[in-house]
Amino acid sequence: MKEFNDKNAEGYEEFGSEPQSRTIVVPGEVISSGEDFLPGEGARREGEDIVASRYGLAEKVGRVVKIIPFSGAFIPRRNNVVIGRVSDIVHSGWIIDIDYASNGFLPLMESPRFVNKGEMDQFLAIGDVVAAKVWNVTPKGIDLAMKGKGLGKLEGGFIFRVNPSRVPRIIGREGSMINLIKENTGCNITIGQNGWIWVKGSDLDSELKARKSIEFIAEKVLVSGLTEKVENWFKENK
């Protein structure tokens, strides 16, 4: 027996498995009738029909119909990597603004080394930018964790935003797209699922090139064969 992991763990798989068909649907539209398919994320069953609840791309993968939204605000999920800014320091941790309706909370315990409660701002001050992982989503708020590869305080480079729904495409299948950008620019890039992207390279030119290529991808999310187009883009913009 094969063990199943949480497929959407990083959101990488959103465009991962090969879909049988893709169509743009609007809320209330019937995607398919009969018992052949099961409603997945963004879809619901109404009697005989599977109906879209959200606007986006309806994708039939196996027997499941799900909808990939291509616009809208960020909704955090467990294990999402997000980039946020420290907005407050409280007695047991840091409040992180992650561009969502409620703030993220990063407990003091999550800091990789011992931090004295009186000197918390020496590790993370208000305004500092961190990459963290969503540990838990509750109605009360979002708990963050910072233990893991690539997580922690982000120093140097710059951050910018793209629409959160474009993030899976920027990362690409198993990180193929982002690796392509990293190879071509030599930059260090961290992408938060909330659409914040941090870029740090050896010089400003390569950083700006990385940013431009990411914005190019964000514009062209729905185009097929995007990897090829991005390769060409790098050839044209040497």
Next chain:
Amino acid sequence: MTFKRPDGRKSDEMRPITAKVGIIPNADGSAMFTFGKTVAIAAVYGPRMLHPQHMQDPKGAILRVNYDLLSFSVSDRKKPGPSRRSQEISKVTEWSLSPALDLKDFPNTVVDVQIYILQADASTRVAGINAASMALAQAGIPMKNLICSVSIGKMDKELVVDVDKDEEDFEDGEGATDIPIAKLANTDEYTLLQLDGKIQPHLIPQALALADKACAKIYEVQKKALKNVMGDEDK
């Protein structure tokens, strides 16, 4: 029939309608909808943090609609800012949109909808509802269905679809009656039904039948606009 429409339309003919989504880059969802010279834009923000806190609902997000005429939308400059009229329309728009939305996944938050009328030639609230419905869809808010909305008028004894300003001011005979109607697309669920004027009860089913036909057309335009969002790109 005695009444002739000033712009020569047939009684069941709407003004030319257009729709476009994604017009406001900073919004989470946005759309424009026009009925002839009436132009409405809508922007959706959120779900986002709701203040004041006492308005928060742990059962789900609340919907907050703000409708306003811009000062240059009418021929006499409209004094900017909220008015009794705009507050009422904001509220009825909120009520007409909320049955279509499924906001239970976003507790203690708010979905803000801003509707602005760039150009007013009557039927502004229904144009605003149509725009808001598309903007909410584009913002990725879970919805039961799109909302389609149209105004039915009664000019003297004749029922007409999509009232414009000349008709709204019509005074001969029994005068003008304006009935804004909103409904969930392709269903019989009405979410807005107002009546300004007088109408005989037996005409109401006729008015609703006219609205159903018009809403079907509006729905197609809304759907097309949403599906065409990537139309300017190579396939």
